[in-house]
Amino acid sequence: MKVTAYIRNKTAAKNNVTDKATVYFRVRDTGCDIKAASELTINPNHWSAELQGYKNRVSLVSEPKRRAFNRQVRELADRIAEEYRRGVSGDWLQRVIDEYHHPRIHDSAGAVVDTRLTEVIGRYVRRRGLSQSTTYTFNSISRKIRRFERYQQEIMHRRSFSLKADTMTEHDLHDFRTFCMSEHLLVSRYPVLYKGLGKMRTPAEPLSEDGIYDILNRLSGVLKWCDRNGIPTQKPFQRFEMRTPVYGTPWYLTLEERDSIYYLDLSGKPEHLRQMRDIFMFQCLIGCRMGDIPRMTRANIVNGAIEYIPHKTKDGNPRTVRVPLNDKARAVLERHSHRKSSLLPFFEDWRYNNAIRELCTLAGITRMVSVIDTKTREEVKRPLNEIASSHLARRTFIGNLYKQVKDPDLIASMSGHVEGSRAFARYRAIDDEMKIELVNMIN
Template sequence: MRVTAYIRQKDTSKNDLDSRASVYFRVRDKGLDVKCANELQINPNHWSQERQGYKSRVNLVDDDTRNLFDSQVKEITGIITREYYIGANSDWLRRLIFAYHHPNAYCMGSGMAVSKSFVIWAERYLQNKKFNKHQECNTRCLIDKVTRFEDEHKHPMNIDSMTADDLRAFADFLSSDYDISMNTIVTNMTMLRTVCNWIRKQGVTNNDPFFGYDMPKALYGTPYFLTIQERDQVLGADLTDDAELAEYRDMFVFQCMVGCRHSDLVTFTPKNIIDGVLEYIPIKTKGKSGDVVRVPLIPKAMAILDGHDHGDDEPIFPKHYNFKFNDAIRRILKRAKVNRVVTVINPKTRLEEKKPISDVATSHLARRTFIGNLYRMVKDPDLVASMSGHAKGSVAFARYRVIDDDMKKSLVELIQ
């Protein structure tokens, strides 16, 4: 293994006293060649590649400055040499150099440098949890946002010194730079809190930045869903002129009858159907409870399956992008003349708006249709959860505890 320091030579005249070039460190070994700039800078006219530092005679630079610079180059070279290991990469080199220039971002523990960077610990959290692709993607997006926040505000998120003020600044950054809804900001802040709690459990800090921070609340409103009559109206719509739309219709209505998530829907094969019952482990909870969801299929669902038999190992429904599915659902509802006006919450203004259900429908409407209609008939959240894939005691069911007009009419009839 060999470590060398160098600069990327600039075309500078001999009389140029203002130009500066960053010093790079290069690590080479069998199958490895990585480079990283550090914060040391030097006038290109003063650099000696042979000496790995200042030229022996530079009259315009005092001895103290030259000696300090040269000693820092040697010190970094020595640290890289000592810390090198088989499997090291450019990320390792970048962090090592960063730790040299920012010692306050690290502390010593058991003879080793322990990072105090939130981003680094969030990466460790990600590696430790072994999430599915969706959860991993969400966590990586959070890490990217924190990194961008640090870069733009020149303020590192240190796990020992993060405060409620830092969290408020980060939430403001999300709102202004990403133009996202308050519910999405709440999701990001909740994820940030989860990572901070995990970091504290590792024993590397006692700091709780969320102490004194008022977590904003997500606002969802009352769930809207198709009635059974509307669902069957969609199923009976004439779509013979559009085979692709008809296929999307079958996917959507089947989802309305089993209540699964779209990510699970596209994985089902005939092997998931056992004696007229759909059996599967939801992707979202596979790494947690791993409970098997069993949903008995009604005759209409079985009839849909009869038209989608592509072989035991082939998906019942082809894999389509979710955004394309959502667009198709809205077109299908319009074709079926399912245009009932519903109350929705504008995610940006958080105010109520009235919209035709065909304008706001997504694949999640199918899941709500299954859950909502069952919950109206049987007020047993655990029973419904056993078929929807929700965790036991899920707070999601609180949103379905709405007394509808039919229930009110039935109640009033009791006092006639």
């Protein structure tokens, strides 16, 4: 990559000292040749293409002025070289130049905007008020980004490298994806990557394709948020191809299995397990996501139904979901009617998921189900009680409703899925009972 300063008006009249030529900057690299104008000007007769600044002998210009001008040219060229990323555009180059001349040009509040991706992710998490588990996920992604930056700086010798929301390109995404796939091999080879980062779990095996997709998909959401909030990006995901995740047919509890947990005798078991059972059953009966439960209060109960705006879609496509409460759901809430704020007790995500697996085991729900191995993307069989989690409740609500009415629009109005949702489409798998009903119709 090469950065060159040049002027377009090569000459002026011999004794003309008033004409001014604009200094342009050009960036050339494999597949890249972009130009942009700066605010620096110089008399064409004083310009040296070889020195990219003033000629050595210019009697009509003071030495301090020549040095200041030459310093600005060098500073601008160095900044462009430092912030350059493969795949940048002319707009990027112009923005770098504009920010050199006017450091606060892109911040109406007068403060310099920090566009480092790790800092932007922090602002994104704080401003959107994400759930505890989602915040933890983004913090984990930020730590991975810092390790990637350190890898580029220390191992690849790109000393000033930093992932920034406004300059990141699809080539940076490719490099980051490669790092994520191979980081488990770098832990012992380059221990410097982890020095001074505090206690953390170092990756012991490669990330699955679905795991990498999740990271990149979340980063795509962050960059879209940046574009909406005054931080223009290079839109790198428009030119970056991601392998979509592979999902199997959703499996869920039958009504009989659900009720076996609902009526499970938990006498002698810890109080927290009975609380987790109530939360899990309530979720099975209204179909909400786990992150929506802690936000529900008595005010969400309107005319015998629970009304809420799903937190996951409240920013992009907010819609009120209304689910009538049946007898079992009302009985669960009655057991916690003494609560003054939230409808149900507070819970930690990991403890909740562990409790769900324990409840399935106690209820004898150990049947084998088909799941997609995240590493091989092949179908494997696993006992349901070993892999159950909070999302099983949502699948149980949707799957059993669909078996009864087979009306996706009606069910989506209670599950909070948007129209045309690819996620909801997976719930429409037709099971053997439905197939038997159909073939019997033509018996």
